[in-house]
C-alpha cells in the first residue's frame with residue numbers, strides 16, 4: 001500500500017482460532033489507518049503480525065472503530081490504547097460507551113469490562129466518518145444493544161460485525177445463540193437492503209460478494225430462528 005491511496009482490506013486473525021478465524025477490517029487514507037474491532041484479550045501481537053502480512057504499517061494506526069461490546073471484538077482494545085496512547089482514537093456508538101467505560105455490565109457476561117476504555121468519539125446512526133474516503137455509521141442493535149456496522153462508501157463495502165455471518169463466501173444470518181434480540185436484529189438487517197452493496201464483511205466468516213440482496217431477503221424472510 002502507499003500512504004496516498006484510499007483502501008480497505010480484511011485481515012485474518014487465524015491463529016486465534018484455526019477453525020473460526022476473526023476477520024478484522026483495516027481502512028486507510030493519507031492521514032489515517034483505521035482498524036475495525038480488536039480481537040480477544042492478548043491478541044495485540046497477532047493483530048500486529050496480521051498488519052505486517054497485509055503490508056500495512058501497524059505503528060501508523062490512528063483510529064479504532066468498535067462494532068460492539070463482545071469480548072472477541074474489544075479484547076485487545078485496552079492493550080492497543082495503552083501501546084498507542086494519544087496517537088490512537090477510539091470510536092464507538094454512543095450506546096457502547098458505558099459498557100466500554102465499565103459503567104454498565106456487559107450484556108453477555110453480566111460483569112463489568114475487565115479493563116475500562118474511554119471512547120474518544122461517541123457515534124450516532126448516520127454519522128459519516130471522514131476516513132478512507134468516507135465511512136457511514138449504521139446502528140444495528142439486536143446481536144447486542146450497542147451493535148453497530150460500518151459502511152465504506154467508496155468501496156460499497158459493509159463491515160457487518162456480528163449482525164451477519166458468512167460461510168465459504170455465502171452470507172448467513174446472525175448466530176441465534178449469541179443474539180439476544182432477534183426481532184431487533186432482523187430490523188437492523190433490513191437497514192442493509194437500502195445500501196449500495198458490492199461486498200459484506202462478517203467478523204465471523206469473512207467476505208461475501210455474491211447474491212447479497214437475495215441473501216439478505218432470504219434471511220429476513222426466514223425470520224427469527226431457533227437456536228442451533
Ligand SMILES: [Zn+2]
Nearest residue numbers: 068070143162
Ligand atoms: Zn458479538
